[in-house]
Amino acid sequence: MTMTEDKKPGGPDLTRGVSLREFKDGKLLGHVGEEDVLLVHAAGDVFAIEPECSHWHGPLAEGLVVGDTIRCPWHHACFSLRTGEATRAPAINTLAVWEVTRDQDRIMVQRKRDMPKPSASHRTAPTPERFVIVGGGGAGFAAAEMLRREGFAGSITMLSSDGAMPTDRPNLSKDYLAGNAPEEYLPLRPEDYYGDASIDLRLNTNVSAIDPKTRSVTLGNGDKLPFDRLLLATGAEPVKLQIPGADQPHVHTLRSVADSRAIIKAAGSAKRVLVIGASFIGLEVAASLRARKLEVHVVAPEERPMQKVLGPEMGDFIRKVHEENGVSFHLKDTVEKIDGTRATLKSGAVIEADLVVVGIGVKPRLALAEHAGLAADRGVSVSEYLETSVAGIFAAGDIARWPDPHSRQTIRVEHWVVAERQGQTAARNMMGKRERFDAVPFFWSQHFDVVINYLGHADSYDHIEIDGSISKRDCMLRYIKAGRVLAVASINRDLDNLKAELEMERARG
Structure with missing residues (x-):
């Protein structure tokens, strides 16, 4: 989406030519016809590329050039300046690139290049034919997409317990929940993509067991599915609130599209919301529901929101931002019971709320891996290649605990971008490439008009x-x-x- 109907292209007409002297920090934003184009002077060459990230349309002109690539300033996606390929999640879709011609010191752009076709020429070993992916989240989707992008021609079966197609999950607690993004923005790819790419996506499909010896998975209905390579990407599920009244229909958690839809539906008639937990997800829900003009109360045991991760100064600031936008906090307190719409706190206070959202963390779905005998330590233990203790079985996303070269620890994180990037690396390693996963963990969190970018661990x-x-x-x-x-x-x-x-x-x- 480079243009909207009411937006005219800006900058110079690149078909008429520009000089390198007009570039600022190696970049120049111009247009070819009605399309905006970004010129980048890098790696001894000049490249022309679509100027908006294909993820959430971040401005690449404000990004960082590294060699012959450019990184998006918003969510750290990375693109090849030569081909437009999205080489790092969270962007998946390729950007258009244009041919650049030079006549003495004039640089001209006129013709868009054809999109490159996937190539399997760089495979390092013969690839087995039957790949199975257990999980329909960011890691599972990114793996399936990368397998096809890398030219894998064998069968890919993707088993998802969810009823929705792979979804841009961060949107569920952010813009979609706030009412600022339509539902059609949620799918990572449209439904026909899976048929076109010969990816056998099976929704509402449970896996009951994995047998590493017979190299097969058993489905909930008893069917057995053989595999040559398996990716476990079962993700995480919300921690349930263990108090009287937590099982009432107006008490929600948020993980899936169905969860977000249910909260939006309930918000239509609700007046007051109780958010239990001052986690990232809890506070994003609080901000999104305030955008829907609901009264919002947040109860959490911490002294400050998100202090453990972000520290006291940032925690105080986030609280202030929320309070300035009308959120009420009840910190150093917990909810002891919910009787109808009446929530009683440990302090004795009572909050009447007709909608309750619980955001007290998630736990990785490890049962399949543990029952299959895979090595586990507060997560599925994987090598730097994301391979488990059983050869040919890989794990990625919220369940994977991997050796992180930056913190010099084995870590497990629950970040969307990490899950997608691990899926991409796991896919290449399933094809026989020995690629270490060494990306620096990254996530972003949105609170009203404040966006926090967090890097590392x-x-x-x-x-x-x-x-x-x-x-x-x-x-x-x-x-x-x-x-x-x-x-x-x-x-x-x-x-x-x-x-x-x-x-x-x-x-x-």
């Missing part, structure tokens, strides 16, 4: 170095342990966040 830290002003929404926080920066969080410092990602990549190991 810090279970704990010695101190936080703050550059800029949190209150003025212009800051970079560095989480430091034993003299090393393990993670950074930023507000309105997108380019700095991208540069920090590159620094971490170069310093890994």
